[in-house]
Amino acid sequence: MLDYQEEAIDLNLLKDKARQLRLDILEMTTKAGSGHPSSSFSAVEILTALYFGGILRYRPDEPWWPERDRFIMSKGHAAPLLYAVLANAGYFPREELWRLRTLGSPVQGHPIQGLLPGVEATTGSLGQGLSVGIGHVLGSRLNNLDYRVYVLLGDGECEAGQVWEAAMAAAHFKADQLTAILDYNKYQETGPISREMGLEPLAEKWRSFGWSVSEVDGHDIAAIHHSLQAVPAVTGKPSMLIAHTVKGKGVTFVEADYTFHGRALTPEQAAKAREEILCT
């Protein structure tokens, strides 16, 4: 079992990181003219705590270090966020970010395994990342390595049957090295989750599948950090952290309009958004 010491975190530094990630996501997607900025914004604080708060153990200069902790972006449309995090963590030069969705670039519309260091899985068809995460847990046992596996799930994604196949299997295999974080921003492509395909009672569903479940404000970096340090809460059980988030978080007019799901901001909108991000 890994033993994480509760560490003091520099909250201001992490808030700066989060701000930088939002600015990068904004610039990448507006420059590309497409992408999913609002789905990326909602998980910024989650990944900030994970990557820059000392939770995830990784070596950007040795990206496939066998003992690295794994992070799998199951909600692949939040690729801009993943790329921004990896670039800011030092996996590849920041200049690569501005080539998002362009010919010959490894920075694909959705993450493709094998093209960029730090990208652990190909995702974009929703529902697949948690299964891959279980594979990494079973692999750690066969390879006698001690690492943790983190998977970021979308909420709409939990409508997919494979997520529940994986949920059942993770409990069966007592995968307590596995932590799923659910970016519960309450919206899917065509509207509010509760209207389109309700998920509630979500925490109870995961509990009944044999997971240890906790909930957190998904924009409170300190709270997320604290929750992630507390896993596994129960030996022998996989952990689920339901992070309550706001789709488009950080830009008021994006928060107010879920149709930004698969749409980039225009340069004019981006300028306005940039001002707001810099002021917070």
Add this chain to the structure above:
Amino acid sequence: MHIGEKAGLKLGKAMRDVFGEALLAVCQANPRVVVLDGDLSNSTKTEYVRKTLPERFFNIGIAESNLVGIGAGLAGCGLIPWITSFSSFLLCNAYDQIRLAVAISNINAKILGSHGGITLGKDGPTQMGIEDLALMGGLPTMVILVPCDEASLRAAVKAATDYVGPVFLRSSRVPMPQIYPEERCPFEIGKANVVRQGDDLTIVACGLMVGMALDAAAELVEQGITARVLDLHTLRPMDTAALIAAARETGAIVTAEEHLLQGGMGSNIARIVTEACPVPMRFIGLVDTYVESADPYELLEKYHLTAKDIAAAAVEVLAAKRKTADVVPAQA
């Protein structure tokens, strides 16, 4: 009369038993090989690994999507997963997972589709994989292997494991005739084997139909026709050179597969032959149909997948070849 009898071949043992033994052998030879099962280890015979090396065997249950995803994760740890189930269930349930997590990711994972074709027989069309080769054909990075006998199945399991990248291997349930000697099976991925020489036409076949093709060739000899038989055990990468040579040297081709003609082996051969050296062709396979529960041999008979059907197609294609030769005088 069993498959291969006319050609003087003996029947081997059940292919699933051979697969189970071959898989255990590669597991014992390479500690990085792991086996994933969709709760069919007693049918696919991956149970041999389960019994002997339980720590490297995982039953993921009746959840093919998850089965493939977990396999992909294990490959990400530097292990070599064999993801196994019936061809029909695995490919049709988890095609998207195979596409994303295996093919687009181009990972080092192996997929067994067992019980391919119609010869699982009595369990009926819901369990039959008659579209598996077309589905795998739709995945550009996927190597596709369809061995035709005991020795080539053993060799294919080893070759697939040694190859770095995604591989699909199709096996069938019924025993197949022994075409290759056990210890000397020349199995090289992407290299077709001429298993019988002949000049009048070429029969290109894979899997079970190679034995059928040899029976057909034996039958044709009685009519004074010599048929070359090509064992096309690898459908991707396809041995273009062997196919073009067959077209150039014999001037007529019959293809035979235990699969739908749409998107299967024959249609891909037709594309290659048409571009490089067009010759008359005939195609043996299932024509836009599902089949029913019955004894395997009865099904092969009813759906025209027998040596007799191949031989009839050969006579037909030969007539077309001679007609073409009459119309277009051969260049000196």
